[in-house]
Amino acid sequence: MPALPAYPVDLRPCIPVQVAGRYQALGLREVLLQAHRIDDLALPLPPAHSALLRMLTAITAELTGLDDTNLSLDEWHERRRGLLTSGRGLKPQDVHDYCDASTWDLYDPHRPLLQDPRLAEQCTKTSGINKLVFGRPAGNNLSWLSVHTDTAPHPLPSDEAFWHLLIQHYYGAAGRCTTRSAGPHTSGRATAGPLRSTLSFHPQGATLLETLLLHQFPYRGGPQRPPDACPWQEPDPPDPVNPPPPVTWPKRLLTGRSRHAVLLIPNADGSAATNSYLTWAAQHPAYPATDPCLIIDTHTRAKAEQRDTPRRADADRALWRDLDALLLAGDENNTQRRPAVFDTLNDLPDAVRARLRVRVCGFDQDGRTTNSIWYTALTPPLWNWAEEHDPPAARRIAACRQAAEHLAALLRTHANTAWNETQTPTGGTPPAPRRGQKPSRWAREALALYWPRAEQAFWNLVHQNPDEASEPYPVFARTATDALRQAVRPDLARHRMAGPALARAVRALTAAATPAARRTKAARHAQP
Known part of the structure; x- marks a missing residue:
């Protein structure tokens, strides 16, 4: 009887890492065993890198006992501090016991990793391998810059299939998908993954283990029911009929909020995936949860349920x-x-x-x-600049960023005004810039020149000129006026009104950066 295709990610070299400046691929088990010697993950796809960090963080929490809800805050910090200073890696026997307790095979017939084998019966048809892979055109989409088509799909090596499987669970699309029938639900529409369109921030240390320890965060809630678990620790795939279990800390929060169900179809030896099913995992609304690696922006004028949103x-x-x-x-x-x-x-x-x-x-x-x-x-x-350790430095950085943003907004407004004045016939009244107006050609070109120079000015202020950083507006005003002059320069000889309009815009930018102008604006906004 021929052997079934298999690809156990805990044993196969599917995770690229960097060790002592050199790159190699390891299985998940070896990554955990060698985490204290590995410099960093080296996945070529940033969303897969971000997703795998969350997966490894949840595993590390259990292996180190940092997921113990009975620890007091002081005990939790003391335990992590001891792990950070010990110089030792994770206990090998604990790693082996953890990996042996779950199925890590991408093509296991009963419990494939992060997949649902029921899709072969519940879906009306396969989705195609191109649907799984980000960057490949699928369905009726045209293949403008790709050799891939649904009529002749290229098999996907199993290590890359693992990366794209992770991306689908975290960043998967909303909308039309392969139709699935489960219990009373028959649907061909999915909702977006929990990290879709977001920006993740990951603290990074000297080694991968240090990085994973820096990702830990203590629990500040009550008893967790049901017990917290990662998807690969559950006895069955997620239930598509009943509401999902509540989001618990840290495992379900980091690894258990997917809105998509996937099933890979391998070739004969398991070296590649040749097809896939990609569909919805739940029809019930997702529970509200805040991912610990996202900046949350608060929109005070929005409705309560839309007030806090992850930074895009x-x-x-x-x-x-x-x-x-x-x-x-x-x-x-x-x-x-x-x-x-x-x-x-x-x-x-x-x-x-x-x-x-x-x-x-x-x-x-x-x-x-x-x-x-x-x-x-x-x-x-940069963490020595955090407000808890160096409040003046943190406030200088914030002031510089705010000044750069403020002058960028003024640059756009005054560039639009100057453009309108130049395009208005002699004797006419130029239209005032409207709120939400698209940037003019001058504004687009000036902003494209401004932001790289603003970044250089920002780092100069932070590193070299801390005294100027306490009053950064003039620096960014000069940056904005230089960018505007360069953007307008080609048109000075072609448009008679371009020179006077540019001069007025430069004067307005320079004046708006003075302390007196900012005090006047602040006082005006403070009035009831």
């Missing part, structure tokens, strides 16, 4: 513009709240705090089906 990933937004949201502790008047994992980093050993960096993973998507681009970045060590 935006490929056009430079990542340094989010630094103050990480470094400031926040208060009841703040409209942004830093990720919960960063609230537990204030009692770290000095050496750990000094080298702590932040890995940023973003997936620029709309809320439903369109995927634009994913990206990642790694900050320099």
Whole structure:
């Protein structure tokens, strides 16, 4: 009898890592055993990197006992501090016992990892392998820049199938999917994954184990029922008929909120996936939960259920513009709240705090089906600037970011005004810029020039000129006027009104950056 196809991710080398500056692939079991020697994960897909970090964080919580709800806050911090300073890895026997207790095979016929074998009977047809893979065109979509088509799909190597399986569970699309019939529910529509279109912030240490320990956060609630568990620890796949279990800490919060059900179909030897089912996992509304690696923005004028939203990933937004949201502790008047994992980093050993960096993973998507681009970045060590350790530095960083944003808004407004004045016939009255008006050509070009220069000015202020950082508006005003001049320069000889309009815009930008102008504006907004 021929052997069944198999691909156990705990044994097969499916997770790229970096060790001593070199890259290699390891199985999940070996990643856990060697976590104290591994520098970092090296997955080439940022959303898969972010998803796997959450998965490994939940596993590490159990292996270290940091998921013990009976620990007091002081005991929890003492335990983690001891793990950070011990220099030892996870206990090998605990790792083997943990891995032996679950099924990690992607193609197990009864309990495939993070999949539902019932889909073969409950779905009307397969979805195709291209539907699983982010970046491949599927269905009737045109293949503009890809060799892949649904008429001749290329098999997906099993290690990559594992990465895309993770991405689907966290960042999967809403809307049309393969029809599934389960109990009273027959539907071909799914809701978006819990991290769709979001920007994740991950504290990063010197080793992978240190990184996973920095991701831990203590429990501050009551008894958890049912007992907390990850999907691979459950005896059965998620129930598609009844409401899902409540979100518990930390495992279901980090790994158990998927809105999609997947089943991979392998080739004969399990080296690749050749087809898949991709459909909905639940028709009941998702329970509200706040992921601990997301910045939460508060919109005070929105409805209560829409007031707190995760910060969206935006490929056009430079990542340094989010630094103050990480470094400031926040208060009841703040409209942004830093990720919960960063609230537990204030009692770290000095050496750990000094080298702590932040890995940023973003997936620029709309809320439903369109995927634009994913990206990642790694900050320099910055936690010594946190408000709890260096309040003046944190406030300087916040002031510089706010000044840069303020001058960018003014640049857009005055560039639009100058454009309108230039395009208005002599003797006519130029239209005033409207709220929500699309940026003019000058505004687009000026902002494209402004933001890279603003980032350089920001780091110069933070690192080299702390005195100027206490009054950063003039610096960013000069940056904005230089960008506007360069954007308008090609049109000065073609439009007679361009020169005077540019001069007025430059004067307005310069004047708005003075302390007197900002005090006047603040007083005007403070009036009832």
